[in-house]
Amino acid sequence: MNLKIAVLSGDGIGPEVILQAKKALYAIGEVYNHEFVFEDALMGAIAIDKTGNPLPEQTLNLCLNTDAVLFGAIGDPKYDNNPNAKVRPEQGLLKLRKELGLFANIRPIKPYKALLDASPLKREIIEGADFTIFRELTGGAYFGEKKLNEAGTQASDLCEYSEEEITRITHLAFKAAQNRRKKVTMVDKANVLETSRLWRKVVKTVSENYPDVALDFLFVDNAAMQIILNPRQFDVILTENLFGDILSDEASVITGSIGLLASASLGGKNALFEPIHGSYPQAKGKNIANPIASILSAAMLLEHFGLFKEANKVYEAVEKAIEYQVVTTDLKSDSKFGTNEVGEFVSNFI
Amino acid sequence: MNLKIAVLSGDGIGPEVILQAKKALYAIGEVYNHEFVFEDALMGAIAIDKTGNPLPEQTLNLCLNTDAVLFGAIGDPKYDNNPNAKVRPEQGLLKLRKELGLFANIRPIKPYKALLDASPLKREIIEGADFTIFRELTGGAYFGEKKLNEAGTQASDLCEYSEEEITRITHLAFKAAQNRRKKVTMVDKANVLETSRLWRKVVKTVSENYPDVALDFLFVDNAAMQIILNPRQFDVILTENLFGDILSDEASVITGSIGLLASASLGGKNALFEPIHGSYPQAKGKNIANPIASILSAAMLLEHFGLFKEANKVYEAVEKAIEYQVVTTDLKSDSKFGTNEVGEFVSNFI
Ligand SMILES: CC(C)[C@H](C(=O)O)[C@@H](O)C(=O)O
Ligand SMILES: CC(C)[C@H](C(=O)O)[C@@H](O)C(=O)O
Numbered sequence: 001m002n003l004k005i006a007v008l009s010g011d012g013i014g015p016e017v018i019l020q021a022k023k024a025l026y027a028i029g030e031v032y033n034h035e036f037v038f039e040d041a042l043m044g045a046i047a048i049d050k051t052g053n054p055l056p057e058q059t060l061n062l063c064l065n066t067d068a069v070l071f072g073a074i075g076d077p078k079y080d081n082n083p084n085a086k087v088r089p090e091q092g093l094l095k096l097r098k099e100l101g102l103f104a105n106i107r108p109i110k111p112y113k114a115l116l117d118a119s120p121l122k123r124e125i126i127e128g129a130d131f132t133i134f135r136e137l138t139g140g141a142y143f144g145e146k147k148l149n150e151a152g153t154q155a156s157d158l159c160e161y162s163e164e165e166i167t168r169i170t171h172l173a174f175k176a177a178q179n180r181r182k183k184v185t186m187v188d189k190a191n192v193l194e195t196s197r198l199w200r201k202v203v204k205t206v207s208e209n210y211p212d213v214a215l216d217f218l219f220v221d222n223a224a225m226q227i228i229l230n231p232r233q234f235d236v237i238l239t240e241n242l243f244g245d246i247l248s249d250e251a252s253v254i255t256g257s258i259g260l261l262a263s264a265s266l267g268g269k270n271a272l273f274e275p276i277h278g279s280y281p282q283a284k285g286k287n288i289a290n291p292i293a294s295i296l297s298a299a300m301l302l303e304h305f306g307l308f309k310e311a312n313k314v315y316e317a318v319e320k321a322i323e324y325q326v327v328t329t330d331l332k333s334d335s336k337f338g339t340n341e342v343g344e345f346v347s348n349f350i
Numbered sequence: 351m352n353l354k355i356a357v358l359s360g361d362g363i364g365p366e367v368i369l370q371a372k373k374a375l376y377a378i379g380e381v382y383n384h385e386f387v388f389e390d391a392l393m394g395a396i397a398i399d400k401t402g403n404p405l406p407e408q409t410l411n412l413c414l415n416t417d418a419v420l421f422g423a424i425g426d427p428k429y430d431n432n433p434n435a436k437v438r439p440e441q442g443l444l445k446l447r448k449e450l451g452l453f454a455n456i457r458p459i460k461p462y463k464a465l466l467d468a469s470p471l472k473r474e475i476i477e478g479a480d481f482t483i484f485r486e487l488t489g490g491a492y493f494g495e496k497k498l499n500e501a502g503t504q505a506s507d508l509c510e511y512s513e514e515e516i517t518r519i520t521h522l523a524f525k526a527a528q529n530r531r532k533k534v535t536m537v538d539k540a541n542v543l544e545t546s547r548l549w550r551k552v553v554k555t556v557s558e559n560y561p562d563v564a565l566d567f568l569f570v571d572n573a574a575m576q577i578i579l580n581p582r583q584f585d586v587i588l589t590e591n592l593f594g595d596i597l598s599d600e601a602s603v604i605t606g607s608i609g610l611l612a613s614a615s616l617g618g619k620n621a622l623f624e625p626i627h628g629s630y631p632q633a634k635g636k637n638i639a640n641p642i643a644s645i646l647s648a649a650m651l652l653e654h655f656g657l658f659k660e661a662n663k664v665y666e667a668v669e670k671a672i673e674y675q676v677v678t679t680d681l682k683s684d685s686k687f688g689t690n691e692v693g694e695f696v697s698n699f700i
Contacts, residue, residue, distance in 0.1 A: 080541060081550065081567065090541045120578055125470040141509065146544035153513040155548035159491065163503040189592070191430060191440045194496035198505035200431065217431065222628075224600035225608060228470055228578060242539070246596060250574035258575060278572075 001034045001305065006066040008059065008096075010044040011089060012279025013289035013339075014072025020291035020343025021070060021298040024317070027350035028302065028310045039066065043096065044074030044089040044279070054092025060099055068301050069100070069272040072294065073279040098138050101268020104169045105137040106176075106300075107248045107276055108262070109231075111255045114322045118256030118331055121228065126254050131234035132180070133251065134173040135244025137265055139165045140195070142241050161195045161240065166202040168267065173238040174210040183214045183235035187223040187243055199240060220247070227251050248276060257330040259290025262297040264304060271304050273297040287338035290328040292318055295346055317349040351384045351655065356416040358409065358446075360394040361439060362629025363639035363689075364422025370641035370693025371420060371648040374667070377700035378652065378660045389416065393446065394424030394439040394629070404442025410449055413620060418651050419450070421624040422644065427631055448488050451618020454519045455487040456526075456650075457598045457626055458612070459581075461605045464672045468606030468681055471578065476604045481584035482530070483601065484523040485594025487615055489515045490545070492591050511545045511590065516552040518617065523588040524560040533564045533585035537573040537593055549590060570597070577601050598626060607680040609640025612647040614654060621654050623647035637688035640678040642668055645696055667699040 007022065009015035022038060029036045041059040048054050054074070063069050074089040096102075110130045116123045144158030177184050186203045188196035200217060207215045218226060220243045226233065227247060231254050239247065252258035258277045265272040275293030283289045299314035321327060326345040329335050337345075357372065359365035372388060379386045391409040398404050404424070413419050424439040446452075460480045466473045494508030527534050536553050538546035550567060557565045568576060570593045576583065577597060581604050589597065602608035608627045615622040625643030633639045649664035671677060676695045679685050687695075 075541065080569075088541065094542070120471050120475045120580075122470055122472055142542055144506070148544055148548065152548075152551070154510070155544040156494070156508055156510040157543045157545050158506055158508050160504070160506040189595075191425065191438065192444070192492055193507045194498055194505040195507050198498065198502075201502070219430075221595045221599035224574065224596045225603055228600065228603040230470075243596075245539075245571045246574045246593075249571035250578065250600065253575055253578040 001307065002037070003034065003068065003305065004037045004039065004066045005301070006062045006069045007038045007040045008043040008069060008071045009040065010072040010074040010279065011046055011076055012073055012281040012284045014044070014074065014279055016285070016287070016339050017275065017289050017291040017294040018070060018072040020339060020346070021294040023343050023347040024295045024314055024350060025298050027347040028313065031313070031350060032307070032310050034307070034310070043071075043092045045076035045079065047092060048087055048089060052087070054087060054089050055095045060096065063096060063100060063270060066270065068304065069270060070298065070301065071272055071274040073275065073277065075279040077281055094142055096272070097265060098143065100270045100272065101138065102265035102272055103136060103138045103165065103267040104172050104265065105135040105244065106264045106266065107133040107135065109133065109251045109254055112319065112322050115256040115331065120253055126231060129231035129254055131231065131237060132176060133237045133239070133244055133248045134169060134176065135248060136165065136169050136240050140241035159193070159195050161198055163198065163202050166199050167206055170203050170206040170238060172267070173236050174207065174213050177213045177236040178210065181235040182212055183216070185223075185234055185237050186215065186217050187220050187237055187239040187247065188217065189220050190217070191219060195240065203238065223247060224250060228253075252276065257290060258293070259328065259330050260292050260296070262293050262300050264297075264300040266304070271301070273301045287340055288329055289339050290330050291339050291343045292321070295343070313350055314346070317346040320349055321345045351657065352387070353384065353418065353655065354387045354389065354416045355651070356412045356419045357388045357390045358393040358419060358421045359390065360422040360424040360629065361396055361426055362423055362631040362634045364394070364424065364629055366635070366637070366689050367625065367639050367641040367644040368420060368422040370689060370696070371644040373693050373697040374645045374664055374700060375648050377697040378663065381663070381700060382657070382660050384657070384660070393421070393442045395426035395429065397442060398437055398439060402437070404437060404439050405445045410446065413446060413450060416620065418654065419620060419622040420648065420651065421622055423625065423627065423629040425629040444492055446622070447615060448493065450620045450622065451488065452615035452620075452622055453486060453488045453515065453617040454522050454615065455485040455594065456614045456616065457483040457485065459483065459601045459604055462610075462669065462672050465606040465681065470603055476581060479581035479604055481581065481587060482526060483587045483589070483594055483598045484519060484526065485598060486515065486519050486590050490591035509543070509545050511548055513548070513552050516549050517556055520553050520556040520588060522617070523586050524557065524563050527563045527586040528560065531585040532562055533566070535573075535584055535587050536565065536567050537570050537587055537589040537597065538567065539570050540567070541569060545590065553588065573597060574600060578603075602626065607640060608643070609678065609680045610642050610646070612643050612650050614647075614650040616654070621651070623651045637690055638679055639689050640680050641689050641693045642671070645693065663700055664696070667696040670699055671695050
């Protein structure tokens with residue numbers, strides 16, 4: 001197979017972890033005879049620094065004209081604490097999601113056997129947990145109208161959803177559940193929010209097309225608790241943009257490190273694959289960032305193109321690295337291995 | 351001291367747990383020579399059933415004319431899954447918070463020594479954790495304009511905040527931190543939301559009045575993770591309404607059961623004390639609901655009126671109950687004690 005892949009390494013640890021993902025893909029290409037052509041482009045704070053725009057026209061065009069996008073991370077503290085910044089790295093990512101129509105962000109959560117003791121949660125709580133979060137990615141408060149009055153004393157964010165936006169991701173979630181343990185848990189705040197009530201209504205209607213899949217509902221406050229109390233109860237979690245953002249970061253604790261979690265963003269003109277961790281600026285350039293989330297994002301990319309054998313090889317390599325404790329210090333505090341060594345191990349294993 | 355207390359037991363397990371809180375207050379009154387006069391009133395689903403209104407005029411008037419409100423829980427599944435319900439129990443609670451001006455909801459999180467193994471988190475993670483969440487309670491998406499188009503295909507919720515709303519709770523949070531470990535962590539999503547950026551700006555300005563208190567910021571997704579990874583890092587968490595709702599339920603896992611967590615809602619014409627758990631309808635009438643959260647809410651009420659000796663007596667009684675394992679099955683699955691027995695033990699100890 002020939003694949004043209006846009007690579008947006010972004011900010012902070014983005015470039016160093018994405019490099020390891022590329023190495024894994026090169027190795028797969030060699031062994032299985034595929035050609036992966038990478039094209040790098042700017043996004044995030046680095047794009048602002050170089051072009052004034054967090055998502056330069058050129059980057060967007062490239063993403064629209066490749067088979068897939070591999071994305072690292074964006075964000076820089078110099079913007080976070082500056083409420084007056086006119087341009088922010090995050091705008092680049094949000095615009096890209098919107099322009100590519102990436103309405104479904106899929107985040108699988110499953111602890112590795114060899115890491116069952118690495119979690120802050122007890123082994124008996126997480127053992128056997130295996131669920132996937134379907135987070136709506138192009139709607140809600142992320143994209144609704146934002147206002148700040150002239151005096152700078154009143155602000156608002158509008159959270160909007162339409163039946164159509166809810167319907168399309170709901171179908172994806174139910175289809176995924178059909179290939180899993182056949183259960184969808186819708187997470188919302190329907191006792192307070194109008195948008196949540198619309199979600200509940202639409203999801204119920206769509207669910208009638210999937211009589212083999214069970215549907216239940218949880219309020220988001222309760223869900224945030226249940227994910228920790230009893231993560232095994234979940235199969236597919238379906239939720240709106242902001243709740244999905246919060247719950248998926250929270251759920252990362254089950255696996256022992258957010259540095260292990262990959263995600264796929266699908267639904268539109270292209271597909272994008274990214275680690276769920278952020279730019280982690282404090283770690284930049286220190287060879288301590290965990291590259292596994294990025295490497296697993298590459299594996300999700302392979303799966304997306306039907307390259308299941310190849311994806312499994314990557315999964316196997318990552319499992320071996322973890323089994324042999326070739327991991328970064330987030331997983332083993334006295335580890336002597338860094339970003340490069342973990343990436344090296346994985347691509348050599350392939 | 352003479353105190354007139356409005357008692358809104360509400361729905362589900364509300365009445366049975368509030369009964370135990372009243373018993374504790376009666377016992378305190380006798381031992382320490384105070385007169386607590388309770389007046390019961392309707393709120394929630396039960397108020398809808400009896401009057402059509404989740405917060406009858408009479409209840410509101412009573413609350414406005416008493417020294418404090420003791421509140422149980424509201425909510426009924428028959429409303430949750432009915433997106434067309436015109437009247438909902440939650441509206442009563444939200445209206446009450448608004449009308450009484452209860453802008454600050456304070457939720458202390460601290461595990462009991464005897465329960466360090468009852469949490470899904472490892473003992474070494476939670477040992478020594480001790481923080482308080484200051485949740486803004488009368489603003490944000492809970493109270494902003496809600497819309498549903500006529501076709502029922504488009505919905506929206508508006509999240510609004512003003513400088514004034516942020517300022518007043520920020521002062522309370524910083525004052526609390528001055529009497530604690532002198533650290534405030536503001537939780538927001540300032541990389542995406544305009545309201546969060548306003549929060550960040552206002553909180554920074556207010557913080558200049560408290561040079562002895564350290565201030566830091568966390569994005570809500572990261573905070574949801576940090577609360578589980580390393581809860582000891584927190585002293586006072588300050589956040590907006592919906593984030594506070596999610597994070598405080600999540601944080602309950604640190605203590606082993608949400609049935610242990612009390613809250614005080616302050617700031618306005620009156621003060622309200624309530625367990626943070628909900629109406630838990632499945633448990634209603636079964637004598638299995640944990641009354642400790644309600645009993646501790648009564649202790650927070652005593653503290654609010656400067657009755658510290660009395661409050662400490664209640665805390666001591668609860669600690670004894672836990673130490674002697676006179677607890678409900680949420681804390682000890684083979685316990686033979688129920689709601690009544692735990693409440694009895696506490697009031698006898700007083
Ligand atoms: C960087 C930020 C805008 C982003 C989000 O909130 O969507 C990130 O937290 C994520 O989850 O991908
Ligand atoms: C019942 C519900 C409206 C309420 C809320 O979301 O505020 C509850 O979850 C709480 O935390 O007190």
